[in-house]
Amino acid sequence: MLKNLPETGPSDEALQTKMDEALPKELEDLLSKAQQHEKWPIARLISIFERNTTENLIARHQIISYLNKHPGKFNKQAMVLGVTGTPGAGKSSLIGEVCLSLLKQNTDISIAVLAIDPSSHDSGGALLGDRTRVIFPVKDNRLFFRSQASQLDLGGMSKRTFHVTRLLRKLFDIIIIETVGIGQSEIEVQRLSDHTCLVMQPLAGDQVQFMKAGIMEVPDTFIINKCDEDALAKKSLHLLKSSLKLASIYVDHQEAKKKNIFLTSALKRKGIDELCQFVIEQTQEKVHQDKLNEQENYFLHKWIKQAYGEFGMGIYENFAEDKQLCSGTLEQKELHFKQVIANFLKQVT
Ligand SMILES: Nc1nc2c(ncn2[C@@H]2O[C@H](COP(=O)(O)OP(=O)(O)OP(=O)(O)O)[C@@H](O)[C@H]2O)c(=O)[nH]1
Ligand SMILES: [Mg+2]
Known part of the structure; x- marks a missing residue:
């Protein structure tokens, strides 16, 4: 089972540093245009959210963080x-x-x-x-x-x-x-x-x-x-x-x-x-933050189960109280969980 695990390791730290960088100007411009409902910028942003590459994971995190930091400007909650x-x-x-x-x-x-x-x-x-x-x-x-x-x-x-x-x-x-x-x-x-x-x-x-x-x-x-x-x-x-x-x-x-x-x-x-x-x-009816958290948790669990099976779920249960696992964007939580698994494997091998 373990050989099927996704790649983990030092590159995750580099990834974290990249994620902490501010939103690139190009993406900020796209967001402003998307807010005016211009179709092409929305389509470009959607592609970023759909694709599962490392580059898109970073961009997704940066965009969500930016949106969260500017609730006055992006005040919709569909x-x-x-x-x-x-x-x-x-x-x-x-x-x-x-x-x-x-x-x-x-x-x-x-x-x-x-x-x-x-x-x-x-x-x-x-x-x-x-x-x-x-x-x-x-x-x-x-x-x-x-x-x-x-x-x-x-x-x-x-x-x-x-x-x-x-x-x-x-x-x-x-x-x-x-x-x-x-x-x-x-x-x-x-x-x-x-x-x-x-x-x-x-x-x-x-x-x-x-x-x-x-x-x-x-x-x-x-x-x-x-x-x-x-x-x-x-x-x-x-x-x-x-x-x-x-x-x-x-x-x-x-x-x-x-x-x-x-x-x-x-x-x-x-x-x-x-x-x-x-x-x-x-x-x-206002969408409650609890509901949004619940949705995000469902997809975090699903990802853990798909990527790491019951082994991953077991590890997750043990670390569920971990503050880092419970905070930040979904991308940060996933990255952090990958690091938890990597550390665990280092200890047992
Ligand atoms: N008689 C009748 N036909 C309808 C009505 N609504 C849709 N249709 C017809 O039913 C067919 C299927 O309609 P769609 O709207 O494509 O149905 P759908 O559920 O989106 O179909 P899928 O996405 O393929 O599952 C089309 O030929 C429509 O014209 C209706 O109220 N009455
Ligand atoms: Mg249809």
Whole structure:
């Protein structure tokens, strides 16, 4: 097992020195332009947050430290909305309609959409998918769209996506993340979202699949899309409510009662205004630092487990009280943990 460990050693000290340097002017300029929602600088910064090289790790740390040091200038704290559900349920169409309405009704709002696509390559395209009918005013910088290919990332989509949300939270008011599937990806998207919506098709058995997967408690909100006709909407609502009642035998009853349900038709623009109103209400709730710490800790644990397995987790448990492990940026914590492992190995070998 030990031979699979990532490289550690004196180079980490050099890395630490580099991390302590001030943010390079070039990155500072990019941040200022990104704050004005210029698309190319945002795309450049996102690339830094997505790539897993040492150079990008340093830059990521410097950017996050800079943002933290200038809370007056970078005073946004976007709400992250995770939108998930079965393939073809209409997630992109719905997101498109919701974004259009939100931008129309709120002149000062800015939205970033991250579409996690299991099949395609990354693209910084300005369109919200090829299949949707929604056409955005291309010059409107208040909306930023990015698609991320999930299969290119060995560590799973979530850590890369999480890094990007760390940046985008400081630049936008709302971040919407679209993911596909029923199962693991819902749980993952929930970890990096402040609020998770599950989009389902009417009477397609989605809720049954969801119950079978035992993850009915994951979404905060259920959306039945493609409710083009009222009769269909009524039937679907009834079915979902019965499923939720059934599921509440297994999940916390109070939790099950708190779930919101929306019936929408992206095609006929039904239920969109109600959904927009709800999204706005969510943005008005302040995201607590505890929640952000919890998200970061989840990804720190995940990284330790992926890189070092149970061995690493054991070491982490022993050092969990270590002040350095509990403070600084995620990059500093990772670097420090690598050093802890290196020191431990020196002692035992
Ligand atoms: N009848 C009807 N069709 C819809 C509605 N919303 C979306 N569609 C159609 O459903 C198909 C899939 O829509 P998408 O928005 O691409 O669905 P998606 O969930 O993003 O799909 P994936 O990202 O591939 O999982 C498209 O042909 C849409 O035009 C709706 O409210 N009613
Ligand atoms: Mg889609």
